[in-house]
Amino acid sequence: MTTMVQAIRMALHVGEERHGVTDIFGEDVGAPLGGVFTQTQGLRTAWNSPLDERGIVGAAIGLALAGSRPVAEIQFCDYAFNTIDLLKLAGAMHWSSNGDWNCPMVVMTPVGAGIHGSIYHSHSFDAQATRLAGWKIVMPSNPRDAYGLLLSAIIDPNPVLFMAPKALLRQKANNDSEEVPGVPSDERELSKMIDAPLGDRTKWKPRWPDTPDLLIPIGKARMDRAGNDVTVVTYGRHVHVCRKAAEELATEGIDVELIDMRSLHPYDWDAISSSIKKTHRVVFVNEDTDITNFGEHLLRRTIDELFYELHAPPKVLAGKHLPGVGLADNLEKGSVPQLDDITNAIRTSARHEP
């Protein structure tokens, strides 16, 4: 089974070969390392930038304006907070020029906690991202979605932020529905083809499997699990935690419908609202800090449009409003939603008597 980093690499390769990607760049993105998570190994157009996130975002904008197709990486989203003005500018380029210019660039960055990354490798960027008008924002929860969303990001004429949940980067597809189409069924075979060897890499060249143009539409959610009792809306690594919660709760007779948003903006309100109209109960889960959180927007829209559909108060589960996620295991666990928190929240919602 393919890992998410392999999926990203293959999507970038297809981007280079078939969709005009000209530059894949950022800190340690080029040879010899090919990304701190190996996500850019072996790519023809990958190169190492100076250690300068503002320069990276700025150069991506310039490249896009000049008709190149850049995919820029911010090594960790924790290091993007000094570039928000530039991200805003990219998002404003089409609008502020009244449609004269467009800015087709992709920024990819690993996000979230779950790997004991301490204060500066655990940040989420969801709230920030969803505030960037003019951007499309995606976050995959499995290798197949990573592949298909990244390709859609590449061909989109607008700036797209591709956020990769860092705790999932090295995880393999759980089953065929999470697998990248066209890869060899033997994962060792795939690894031999596209994973750079340890040691000297100067002579190494990847052999790319023939993977198709899978374009997962931006703005469409994925129904991860159909159910009748409570709608759970999440994305990224919490899809897996919520799935586990749903499985646990199934044994208690609580039937969870789980929506993987895939796109945070534009988001699939149709999918969310039709589910809520069915279950009449909803829990929104994400791990970003919980004051002025994107889940709060979704909850507000639920109240705006579905108030009288609700049989229980809608709920947001999010990270704690703190300066960061602490390193010690207890601190990390105390800071971001854990399986138990989620199970409890869903159970409370399911049992709530209107």
Add this chain to the structure above:
Amino acid sequence: MTTMVQAIRMALHVGEERHGVTDIFGEDVGAPLGGVFTQTQGLRTAWNSPLDERGIVGAAIGLALAGSRPVAEIQFCDYAFNTIDLLKLAGAMHWSSNGDWNCPMVVMTPVGAGIHGSIYHSHSFDAQATRLAGWKIVMPSNPRDAYGLLLSAIIDPNPVLFMAPKALLRQKANNDSEEVPGVPSDERELSKMIDAPLGDRTKWKPRWPDTPDLLIPIGKARMDRAGNDVTVVTYGRHVHVCRKAAEELATEGIDVELIDMRSLHPYDWDAISSSIKKTHRVVFVNEDTDITNFGEHLLRRTIDELFYELHAPPKVLAGKHLPGVGLADNLEKGSVPQLDDITNAIRTSARHEP
């Protein structure tokens, strides 16, 4: 009557003289201009920094750590989006050092639309500010509050962001309750004392009125208008728009309770929730863009804690989710909540039958 810029100036003067303020700095903050809104004219410790917002925030942090008391200005909040990492660091200083250091600094910056400021002089910073864990966030709606909140910001041992609604900066106190205590009752007299003359200012020295240590507590809201039918929660310049709406609606028999939050973080949940428990209806108003908006947080908390108190769906009125506020009058009006929008929202809430 005093204007808000005069109030700010007097608070800074009191800060310099009695509360240890050592540095008031930023772009054009020092002589001869004394701030693009005249807010720092005549101050002993005011100086012009390089045109470098990251340097300004960085220097403020360093000054604070060294036991100085800096008040740093970002000329417009529109130019603070490249400093969010540094603001986050300031907010994390106490927490990440496990209480070893603290970082007593004030950043002040004008925010919001309403002056035809076009894309880059109309931004709000509310959502960004409320996401800065470790910071206290205040926004006055009148000269007295500006004076008292700024003094509280100065003596606070934590970083405090003082956001001044730019459309109110030159407005005078509407009545005595909005007046800075201790100023001469003749506003021309005050102007002669503390407003720099046009032309040569090299020999000018202000004469400061003897104003007291009015400390408006951070974290406490102000009841602007008591009422029984609908609670309206806002801050900054929309206090005035909402007050107008309340007056209009009073003629229709709708009795609005208007809360001026004054502090966005920590915020006065007691004030908000007791009002909602009384009126059972609430509208949150602000002008920041409306996806992942601070009002959505307040609404979410309302749902969390007061769901069964509500006789109407709680409502958020905010700015449109766009890359900026356009310059043309129609565009600005179409982008941020106007009097009519607010009146309509309150009316709808009041008339809603549960």
Add this chain to the structure above:
Amino acid sequence: MRSRYNGVPRMTTIISKVRNGAEESLKPELLLQMHDLMRKARVLEERLIRMQKQGDGYFWIGGPGEEAFSVPLGLLTHKGEGPQYDYLHLHYRASGTMLALGADPVDALRQMKSTASDPYSGGRNFASHYSVRKWNVVPVSSPIEVQYAMAPGTALAQRRHGGTGITIVTGGDAGTAEGDFATCLIWSARKGSELPMLIIVTNNQYGISTPYDGQHGEKRIADRGAAFGIRTLTIDGNDPETSYRAIKQAMDYVRKERKPFLLEAMVSRLYGHSSSSGANYIEGEADGLKLFEDKLIARKLLTKERADELNAKYTEELLEASKRVRDEAPPAPEDIWKHVFAEQSVVGGSSGNKGAR
């Protein structure tokens, strides 16, 4: 000198000569063309100022005092769409450059009046915030210095593309304190990956009210290029002949060597910072247009009468245009929603971006 902010001593400057030895003289037609454009640009700015003062606009900022530099810059730019032509990352004092490129001054009035017909921003942005894709003029944005962070991107595309197209970026002196200026130097000078960029600083010795002195440790801003092996030059940007030759020399180098050049032009700020600081003519600043006009008259290339006629002609034309513009429709409230997302990609010109849809 007198300025709006009295009591502020100004830096004394010694301007280097253009160092290309032979100071070949420019053709009379070119001199007259420059003079014509400089006058046109000045009249345009004065019209914009007047419109703002009369309530036909909310805010004015622009480039009177920079014409002697901005006009030759526009004339020397290779105009067109896509990486084979020059990219322009301009700041908000570039009307002279735009007119030299061939912009219709009436469009600038439209932007001042915030009409729906404003081709640069549809009534969304302030005056002097140009955007012309067909000429590679990247949208001017208000935040200072961000253009220096973006410019290396177009230059990267041009480095790959080959040819003679270069990236030109301009900004003020005070703004060089932002880290983005350093970013520009660093990204343009990477060994083995140098970028074809003409990096320009127009030094009027002020940032709003703050004088150059006291903020800078550098004697010349251009000196900052030296550590990176970037060629540098500081010139009197108030003299269009000096400007023309210096820009040409710098561009020739960049076009051919595909390496960066840092050019600092000392210029004036003839109407102060913006309408916020009054926008009145500042006596005592060198007026490049006046000096040039006098020189041309002394050299018998121009007469006082011809010069006055020209002034009158443009003044009349733009006054009339401003009246017409007054009647053009403003954008509608719902226009805020236009162009949030692009439906298809249009950047790169016909040659670029073949791979993507």
Add this chain to the structure above:
Amino acid sequence: MRSRYNGVPRMTTIISKVRNGAEESLKPELLLQMHDLMRKARVLEERLIRMQKQGDGYFWIGGPGEEAFSVPLGLLTHKGEGPQYDYLHLHYRASGTMLALGADPVDALRQMKSTASDPYSGGRNFASHYSVRKWNVVPVSSPIEVQYAMAPGTALAQRRHGGTGITIVTGGDAGTAEGDFATCLIWSARKGSELPMLIIVTNNQYGISTPYDGQHGEKRIADRGAAFGIRTLTIDGNDPETSYRAIKQAMDYVRKERKPFLLEAMVSRLYGHSSSSGANYIEGEADGLKLFEDKLIARKLLTKERADELNAKYTEELLEASKRVRDEAPPAPEDIWKHVFAEQSVVGGSSGNKGAR
């Protein structure tokens, strides 16, 4: 040389000599003290690496290979609280400096183990992220280069305070590409407002996997100071005698002249970037500790046996300590809420901050 990332040619460096003419020799006691601390620092880092590999910590980053520079830096620092003493804005390779200041190495083990007793962050931050207010050691934070934006602030306070206290800021070579490095140069060199700062770059010629060559147009990073009139020097930071003299010379200048000095030290990265890149000893990098030890033995100031004993002693001590630390309590989940807000101000020492409550 061999490194984790093969095939990457390293920059050839010619190191300038310390230019203070008389290369006065340092006292034997000082040399032995430096050696002792360098060994202690090395053993500490090796213990931290081992702990991480054994699962007694999540991540390692640190300074083995920089001891010959970081130890003299700590020894020469005027240690204390408040602006009359030196402020240290360190990066994450500063264990040698901390030990030279007198830090207990066991505290570093606590931070590695993320115990509640970790005095630097209470188990919140990664190893080598020090914070000691009583010694003016500002919290080390992971984002590269932000310390260069903050350091001018403490220096501003010291400029006003007078005396001999200075601000010291350190960081790596790759990080100088961030705008914050330029900010530091600009703010420290403003004419008439120069700041007492020792600005240090420890140049190991790598940023994670990315070699210096290809990213820098500067021959020397220190050259960037020249445009601002900042005194600069590039030294062999692998030689503690050179380091000591150079740091002393630079500090003397900064303390006295109250002006900035930019010092670049060429150093090694002996265990690679961090645990993420394997944290194995890299053959072929100059090992300042080994070279110095050999030199001291050759000069008969030390014997091989004494050196080995020292190594064994520290190794034993820290192994024992690491076992004890293993039993110390972790923070509790609810500890996340501690210290979000300060109740009262504690910064500035007894002399500072009198006006405020």
